[in-house]
Amino acid sequence: xxxxxxxxGIQIYHGDCFEVLHALRGIDxxxxxxxxxxxxxxxxxxxxxTVTKYVQTNQQAFRAEFGGDNRDxxxxxxxxxxxxxxxxxxxNPNAIAAxxxxxxxxxxxxxxxxxxxWVWRGIGVWDKTGAARPRxxxxxxxxxxxxWGSSGPLDADANPICIPGVLxxxxxxGTDKEHIAEKPLKVMSWLCELCRPGGLIxxxxxxxxTTLVAAKKSGRRAIGIEIMEANCEIAAKRxxxxxxxxxxxx
Amino acid sequence: xxxxxxxxGIQIYHGDCFEVLHALRGIDxxxxxxxxxxxxxxxxxxxxxTVTKYVQTNQQAFRAEFGGDNRDxxxxxxxxxxxxxxxxxxxNPNAIAAxxxxxxxxxxxxxxxxxxxWVWRGIGVWDKTGAARPRxxxxxxxxxxxxWGSSGPLDADANPICIPGVLxxxxxxGTDKEHIAEKPLKVMSWLCELCRPGGLIxxxxxxxxTTLVAAKKSGRRAIGIEIMEANCEIAAKRxxxxxxxxxxxx
DNA sequence: GCCGAGAATGAATCCATCC
DNA sequence: AGGATGGATTCATTCTCGG
Numbered sequence: 290x291x292x293x294x295x296x297x298g299i300q301i302y303h304g305d306c307f308e309v310l311h312a313l314r315g316i317d318x319x320x321x322x323x324x325x326x327x328x329x330x331x332x333x334x335x336x337x338x339t340v341t342k343y344v345q346t347n348q349q350a351f352r353a354e355f356g357g358d359n360r361d362x363x364x365x366x367x368x369x370x371x372x373x374x375x376x377x378x379x380x381n382p383n384a385i386a387a388x389x390x391x392x393x394x395x396x397x398x399x400x401x402x403x404x405x406x407w408v409w410r411g412i413g414v415w416d417k418t419g420a421a422r423p424r425x426x427x428x429x430x431x432x433x434x435x436x437w438g439s440s441g442p443l444d445a446d447a448n449p450i451c452i453p454g455v456l457x458x459x460x461x462x463g464t465d466k467e468h469i470a471e472k473p474l475k476v477m478s479w480l481c482e483l484c485r486p487g488g489l490i491x492x493x494x495x496x497x498x499t500t501l502v503a504a505k506k507s508g509r510r511a512i513g514i515e516i517m518e519a520n521c522e523i524a525a526k527r528x529x530x531x532x533x534x535x536x537x538x539x
Numbered sequence: 540x541x542x543x544x545x546x547x548g549i550q551i552y553h554g555d556c557f558e559v560l561h562a563l564r565g566i567d568x569x570x571x572x573x574x575x576x577x578x579x580x581x582x583x584x585x586x587x588x589t590v591t592k593y594v595q596t597n598q599q600a601f602r603a604e605f606g607g608d609n610r611d612x613x614x615x616x617x618x619x620x621x622x623x624x625x626x627x628x629x630x631n632p633n634a635i636a637a638x639x640x641x642x643x644x645x646x647x648x649x650x651x652x653x654x655x656x657w658v659w660r661g662i663g664v665w666d667k668t669g670a671a672r673p674r675x676x677x678x679x680x681x682x683x684x685x686x687w688g689s690s691g692p693l694d695a696d697a698n699p700i701c702i703p704g705v706l707x708x709x710x711x712x713g714t715d716k717e718h719i720a721e722k723p724l725k726v727m728s729w730l731c732e733l734c735r736p737g738g739l740i741x742x743x744x745x746x747x748x749t750t751l752v753a754a755k756k757s758g759r760r761a762i763g764i765e766i767m768e769a770n771c772e773i774a775a776k777r778x779x780x781x782x783x784x785x786x787x788x789x
Numbered sequence: 790g791c792c793g794a795g796a797a798t799g800a801a802t803c804c805a806t807c808c
Numbered sequence: 809a810g811g812a813t814g815g816a817t818t819c820a821t822t823c824t825c826g827g
Contacts, residue, residue: 439677
């Protein structure tokens with residue numbers, strides 16, 4: 290398999306994540322921001338008045354909520370657990386994994402994480418620090434979440450760090466933004482510390498490539514996988530710029 | 540039914556939450572911090588008493604055990620959905636609910652919330668701002684979570700506020716702390732704003748009574764339910780002190 | 790009052806040991 | 809493919825107290 294891009298320990302493969310993951314070995318950390326598949330198809334139904342919708346017993350309410358409304362969640366569960374399982378097979382015994390998710394998919398993501406064979410060890414919070422749409426009459430949806438864990442026992446000796454559980458960083462805006470759901474470099478750099486220094490980080494959903502840029506800056510090797518060629522190009526460009534920046538500093 | 544305590548629109552009932560909830564009507568908000576039944580990876584860890592489970596060092600201050608904290612995930616799901624369902628039947632059409640949980644029980648809590656017939660609308664974050672136990676080799680467990688939603692459509696006109704999605708407040712420490720799992724008054728006051736001004740807040744798990752104190756300070760009526768008489772006493776005492784403080788200010 | 794040193798603390802977790 | 813119990817370990821942050 291030939292990488293789309295390669296330089297200074299960072300590779301990008303253009304293709305499907307399953308195909309590439311099956312060919313990989315020696316992963317120390319899976320750090321990624323997969324498409325959330327969020328936003329309910331049946332939101333109108335879900336937000337109806339449940340008291341009028343379910344006049345009878347709550348048994349009916351239970352079936353409505355857990356029956357047909359969340360079919361897309363079911364396939365999200367299956368899909369995430371499949372590639373997480375593929376990643377586990379390519380991982381070292383003390384590997385770490387960290388997946389982004391939003392509030393709506395958080396329970397499904399923790400299920401998928403464990404269904405894929407990983408040990409779930411906690412939740413990190415990315416606080417967007419107020420730059421979120423206000424929600425009148427309720428709590429502002431101001432955070433995204435990082436489901437994290439390991440492929441086996443935590444080997445704290447290999448990487449004796451402790452990163453904060455709530456990371457505050459404003460969302461990427463305006464002309465800097467290359468991708469709809471782009472994460473701040475600060476947040477991805479923070480997650481890269483979960484990987485042992487010099488270790489191999491894999492991101493199966495490169496997008497605009499922020500994980501790869503962060504991995505490079507923090508002195509880890511990285512392999513990214515991306516299915517859309519346009520994104521491969523953007524990520525490669527950012528990596529090249531990043532190297533230029535680094536050489537200027539040196 | 541006779542309240543254990545009553546003053547200035549705040550009542551405490553000493554008893555089981557199911558019994559009292561069935562007798563109630565007209566709830567505008569359910570705001571509560573139930574026992575999480577969390578702690579540890581193994582069943583043995585969960586079934587320990589709460590002081591052994593949650594208190595590590597030889598503390599000077601004595602803090603009481605609290606009950607109902609050793610359900611497994613299945614029964615936790617069933618138990619939460621049952622009292623949430625009872626609360627729904629006692630609630631007004633545009634009622635709000637907000638439940639505390641930790642990372643481990645978050646997915647079960649969102650299931651139970653919906654199984655009880657409520658519409659899940661998001662997750663709030665209580666950021667303990669650093670004073671949490673470090674976790675070597677991983678992400679610090681620095682937050683607890685608030686699962687929130689409503690009994691039906693959100694009525695933003697009745698209460699046109701929007702509270703932040705990440706609430707930062709240090710944990711309660713030292714001699715001020717009356718309960719192992721006590722929440723900061725600042726956090727509970729924030730949540731009380733979800734209830735329409737003058738509305739009725741119900742807390743089925745009073746503990747040390749922080750929700751009730753916050754409700755009083757924010758000008759809402761409140762009914763608390765608590766099964767342990769020792770906690771009823773602590774909460775009543777705090778409420779009386781609160782009223783004294785208020786009168787001194789006035 | 791301000792600063793620094795030392796002590797205390799935490800809605801844990803992991804593991805050895807015992808029954 | 810056991811289950812319960814207790815003890816060791818962890819360190820950033822907060823608290824206490826003396827100078």
